[in-house]
Amino acid sequence: MLHQNCCDILKSDLCEDACPLEKALETGKPVFSYEIVISNKAGDKVPVNITTSPLRTSDNQIIGIVENFRDLTKHKGLWGRLREERNKAQQYLNIAGVIIVAINEEGTVSLINKKGCGVLGYREEEIIGKNWFDLCVPEDVREERKDTFKRVMADKEQEVEDYENIILTKLGEERIVAWHNATLRDGSGRIVATLSSGEDVTIRKQTEEELIRSEKLSSLGQLAASVVHEVNNPLAGIMIYVKLLLKKYRNGSIQMDSTEDQLLKMDRELDRTTRIIRNLLDFARQSEPSMKPIEINKVIEAALLLVENQINLENIGLEKNLDPQLPVVQADFDKIQQVLINIILNAIQAMPEGGDLTITTSVAKHIRINHSYKDTLRIDIKDTGIGIPKENLSRLFTPFFTTKEKGKGVGLGLSVVHGIIGKHKGKIDVESVPDRGTTFSIYLEVMDEQKD
Ligand SMILES: Nc1ncnc2c1ncn2[C@@H]1O[C@H](COP(=O)(O)OP(=O)(O)O)[C@@H](O)[C@H]1O
Numbered sequence: 001m002l003h004q005n006c007c008d009i010l011k012s013d014l015c016e017d018a019c020p021l022e023k024a025l026e027t028g029k030p031v032f033s034y035e036i037v038i039s040n041k042a043g044d045k046v047p048v049n050i051t052t053s054p055l056r057t058s059d060n061q062i063i064g065i066v067e068n069f070r071d072l073t074k075h076k077g078l079w080g081r082l083r084e085e086r087n088k089a090q091q092y093l094n095i096a097g098v099i100i101v102a103i104n105e106e107g108t109v110s111l112i113n114k115k116g117c118g119v120l121g122y123r124e125e126e127i128i129g130k131n132w133f134d135l136c137v138p139e140d141v142r143e144e145r146k147d148t149f150k151r152v153m154a155d156k157e158q159e160v161e162d163y164e165n166i167i168l169t170k171l172g173e174e175r176i177v178a179w180h181n182a183t184l185r186d187g188s189g190r191i192v193a194t195l196s197s198g199e200d201v202t203i204r205k206q207t208e209e210e211l212i213r214s215e216k217l218s219s220l221g222q223l224a225a226s227v228v229h230e231v232n233n234p235l236a237g238i239m240i241y242v243k244l245l246l247k248k249y250r251n252g253s254i255q256m257d258s259t260e261d262q263l264l265k266m267d268r269e270l271d272r273t274t275r276i277i278r279n280l281l282d283f284a285r286q287s288e289p290s291m292k293p294i295e296i297n298k299v300i301e302a303a304l305l306l307v308e309n310q311i312n313l314e315n316i317g318l319e320k321n322l323d324p325q326l327p328v329v330q331a332d333f334d335k336i337q338q339v340l341i342n343i344i345l346n347a348i349q350a351m352p353e354g355g356d357l358t359i360t361t362s363v364a365k366h367i368r369i370n371h372s373y374k375d376t377l378r379i380d381i382k383d384t385g386i387g388i389p390k391e392n393l394s395r396l397f398t399p400f401f402t403t404k405e406k407g408k409g410v411g412l413g414l415s416v417v418h419g420i421i422g423k424h425k426g427k428i429d430v431e432s433v434p435d436r437g438t439t440f441s442i443y444l445e446v447m448d449e450q451k452d
């Protein structure tokens, strides 16, 4: 190539329009990183990166130009494609409507998409390389979550695939996120990172709570009429006794024995009426969610107290098989009562010509709930009603699914039931035979022996 003009050798388009060599000569400054295509001896096109810089003598005279070429063939090929793929992947990640975040062994964020930045309120560069737990996890659970993460990384604990937890935004707000997780392993099978996608369910959660409340109001409406009835009857009875006793008292014909008997009857009726009313009020109250050890049989009795009258009115026989030896469960009394009332009201509505309602509690060990096996107690609510056609079974728990005429149902009862049972990490099953009847079975995890 010696003694030849460089553009004769390179045969690049650039030589005519914007020769970097000339530019370096003109400006006296290096020209960096032009990407051009040149031709090799065989005439093949070769992508190169070219840098030209003036060559000077000690008294600063320019006496030549040094041209530096870097062959980009490999780069353009494999690396270029990789780079393109990476950019594409980044685009996909950014389009995703969910948070996507990768956390490496040390707990630092190695990747986060646009949605993730949006929810958290940080710019990408403010999160990448930072410790996820220090930045985005509320302080009260930080150490605990770090520990769990460490155990997952050390392969000592299996990563829970799906869960919900609270994260902290830049502004210090808490958001509820439903995560789906996977662990990433290197070629040798060692865990090197976790990749999680998360959905911000904060608003949904709030709406869910509101839904539970509004659904409660609607079942309260249904209950109120029958409870008024339930309370009215004994009150009418009591009034008659009071009048009778007053009359006897005035004309001096009171007899000790029968009077005591009547007073005792009134006492019992008043006791029952007060309990019903108190129960209705308790049920109507907007209670804060509270998980406490509770006895399920007591919840069933409390629910029945509110629906018993309706059961009697509809000519339905009630059978209770409550296991007196049931272990306690950690649960929200009010919410479980709401679940039972919803299911029982449905059962009543499914038996317009009367029938039998059977409520059974029992211990059910080793029940599979969300990928693991648990010891549970089981509540069966069985009716002999119209049953549910097969094609409807999968839609029962979706909001607004109803087969009832307007005014009778809006289709929220069972979706609320499902939400509440989910919150208790329990399970609900349905079995139904059209024209024969339906059984709803609820499973709730029993508390560990040690914790009692
Ligand atoms: N015990 C039952 N027997 C027959 N069908 C039932 C029973 N429980 C629920 N269903 C069906 O499930 C649907 C949804 O119930 P739900 O969510 O409580 O809403 P709603 O009672 O307002 O219709 C009902 O409309 C009915 O078709």
Ligand SMILES: [Mg+2]
Binding pocket: 342, 345, 346, 409, 413, 414
């Ligand atoms: Mg209903």
